[in-house]
Amino acid sequence: MKIVAENLDFPEGPVVLADGSLLVVEIESGCLTRVFGDGRREVVAKTGGGPNGAAIGPDGACYVCDGGGFEWHRHADGTRTPGLQPPGYAGGRIQRVDLRSGKAEVLYTHSEKAPLKGPNDIVFGADGGFWFSDLGKRRQRNMDHGAICWARPDGSECREVIFPMNTPNGVGLSPDGKRLYVAETAPGRLWAFDVVEPGRIARAPDSPAPHGGTLVAGLPGYQLFDSLAVEADGRICVATLFNGGVTVIAPDGSTIEHVPLPDRFTTNLCFGGPDMRTAYVTLSSTGRLAALDWPRPGLRPHFFERDGL
Secondary structure (H helix, E strand, O other), X not given: OEEEEOOXXXXXXXXXXXXXXXXXXXXXXXXXXXXXXXXXXXXXXXXXXXXXXXXXXXXXXXXXXXXXXXXXXXXXXXXXXXXXXXXXXXXXXXXXXXXXXXXXXXXXXXXXXXXXXXXXXXXXXXXXXXXXXXXXXXXXXXXXXXXXXXXXXXXXXXXXXXXXXXXXXXXXXXXXXXXXXXXXXXXXXXXXXXXXEOOEEEOOOOOOOOOOOEEEEEOOOOOEEEEEEEEOOOOEEEEEEOOOEEEEEOOOOOOEEEEEOOOOEEEEEEEEOOOOOEEEEEEOOOOEEEXXXXXXXXXXXXXXXXXXX
């Protein structure tokens, strides 16, 4: 493992750019940051709120899920972790960031059914639309139901597709684009949904779940799922909290392996490098971005080489 950058303000949402540099969000400081191979970094945009997931869209812009921020807890060992909905919370939003100018514009604050509460992770399909999770927010004595939405990057449509879910976080698509994977944080469960056309899923006929998904895997003990990435062969790699590391799950749930990492808040990963065999992982509570040699290639994101830099 190589540490690429340190002293980040709870990094998440890593994105590899065509030149090999990376974008990460810094949730606590409310910015989108570019990290170079030598460890240098520059702030690309001040998004405010609490930026989380990020992805490059078909127009080369970076689309950011902004969950509206958190209360923050600092611990005796020097780590920091997010908590409840913060004072002054103004809702969640999807933002579009022009990577050249740094201009951040709000694209969506609502789906057609409800305000966005805590947008979290994002993935683009081949059609140019994107799926994103709305984790919701936690308060002292209650919390939101979560949802999965699909939206167009031009600001014309944001539709709630899956509801209700329990803290939906990581989202990803299978290599053929026919399955949508969703990781729920608090239950530590990975679900799959059949995609029938852009922005529409089919309910599994035998699913007992209220949202109609197929359970791929669930973890024992106190392990929580965060964001995810998909390998080229279809395995799903889910960043795992408390038992810090990456949980690698076969598409049918038949095999599960755990790659331990030195941060109990391992929150997200993406793949890069010339053969897509480098995993870039956010070790968030210690403020680090790490690079790992990965045994198999990751799935190349749509619009990988269209970043507007």
